[in-house]
Amino acid sequence: MSDYKALIEAVIKGDIKTAVAETQSVLDAGSNARDILDKGLIAGMDEVGERFSKGQMFVPQMLRSAKTMKECMKLLEPFFQEGDITSKGKVLIGTVKGDLHDIGKNLVSMMMEGAGFTITDLGVDVSPESFVQKAKEVEPDIVAMSALLSTTMPSMPRTIEALQRAGIRDKVKVMIGGAPVTEKYAQEIKADSYASDAGSAVSKAKNLLGVS
């Protein structure tokens, strides 16, 4: 069993070069990819999440750590078989129809990706029909909607209805967020979850799917 201290440290620092070299060297030393992923990369990212939530790290540093992990994953991927679970779950995300705010949505996607989810991003101004069509295609575990305008919030229940009509409402979890959205609203429109920021979006998504 290898020591992943240097790898973990490089992930936390967002030092891509060192992290990639470390990944290669532990692979060469005979560690298995699953072990490197779980005890090296993910352990590093967990520490990053921890430090961020304590206010000890800033967003660009956290995103750099996520990028570092992604680069290291490229070396590990060939060792995983088709069907091996390397993803925490599939998320289909978009900003709802009529709404063009995308910074919050992008941040949520990036954080989720960093935490190990597989993301399909539909962009902004996404109609209920587009959500449904893409959901049929990629079969996500979570449909995630962002709205920053009270005028576009009604598109959220409309999308939920459209998922219902298409017969896939109970195959997915629906998660919503954005400045005017509240927990109460999520209950009213029968969404499965609400998150107030990108960090909590990750933990709520994990809760929804029962992964850690």
Added chain:
Amino acid sequence: MKPMEPPTFQPRLKVLNRDQALAIHTAALEILEKTGFRMEHPGALEMLADAGGKVSNGDWVKLPAHLVDEALKSAPKQIDLYDQKGNKTMPLVNGNTFYGTGSDAIFTLDLETGQRRRTVLKDTANFARLVDGLENMSFAMSMSNPEDVPVEDIYVYVFAEMVRNINKPIVFIADSGRDIVKIYEIACLVAGSEEALQEKPFILNYSEAISPLRFPENVMEKLIFCAEKRIPICLPSGSNAGGGAPVTLAGAMALGIAENLVGLVVHQLAGKGAPFLFGSNVSVLDMKSTVISYGCPEWSLSQAALADMRDEIYGLPIWAFAGASDAKVMDAQAGAEAMFSIITAMLSRANLIHDVGFLEYGSTSSLEMVTMANELVAMSQFFTGGIPVNEETLALEVIERVVSGGPGSMFLMDDHTFEHFMQAQFLPKLLDRSRYDSWEEAGAMDLYKRCNTEAKRILSEHQVAPKPDRVLKEIDLILRSR
């Protein structure tokens, strides 16, 4: 003979030198020429192509610099806004500064309970009436995004509610070319006719392009409508440093200005000589909370820089923000951040300054905060007035008189004091300078409580001259029409 009086220097903030201003402007032009932008409105796309823009991939446009120069030449250097009775109250030109509230707050701090709650239409009315009654607030925006009106006509409802409750100019939001027509109809009713509105506009539309470099159809609909009807408009984007734009202020400004110049070019092509308020919104994305800050020094700095660029290059009046905060309640942070932006906006001579009274990075509005800001504006006006130096103010005779006046002689007793103290001193109304005992006797109120009391007093006592019944009835008809 009287000695010559030197002109009074009015303190002025400058944050860019000419070379820096030109470098940012050149970068903006380069963005337009080399990177280009996405124009999603077919009519605007055609206008740009006809004028010499290079179109590729359907809606991607690259814009030669000479189109910008032409638009800058044809746009008026002065925009006059009138109150709803036809008096010119806001000549947006040179160093004139005017403060007013902001638009779509989702929440407000309830005046009675102090609790943060969702905004309703009654709040729109209260904010408008308060602004009408505050001497240093020059225009109103809605300060609310009410939950108790039909959501598809929300901007028509808040506009009508403002018209009912204020006679000062109104800066309004619309969603698209659909609701802006209804808002325009209401404005024409108030002004008396289309011509009267055009001659003495009391409205200005605030629309936004999407950073980076995207111009949606509904936004362009509003821009072209305003150009054709000669309704003043401004079209900043959200090129916030680290969010919609590079994290470094120079790059964020270059992007924001490039976006604004696209708006200006389309606007002048659609209505040559129509009034366009220049501006960008360059705040920052906070790297811990990820909110776009409404209390940061960067936004104030970037708009001071824009004011310098106006003076060096553009010559058009500019849009700005001030008097807002990221604090959740009206506390010391709110006061500090509000004052910082208010005084710097005035010192750099930004022209139309909105968002006064916002808390929680623009999510919550507060009547108390607007009331406080009214006094902070007064304080800043006093400071920017400078120090008049002349025989009267040097007061050498007075000094001579008092000093030679014998025991008991003092400045406080002199007629010179009586004659000048009102102008020579800033006389606060809400900022407390009372002695401890009297402060305690008066209820030991902090500034928040005093502003609360004052806001309540204005709302109960201030009379807003009502609009004629006929106008009010027709507004109701417009609201009911679908």
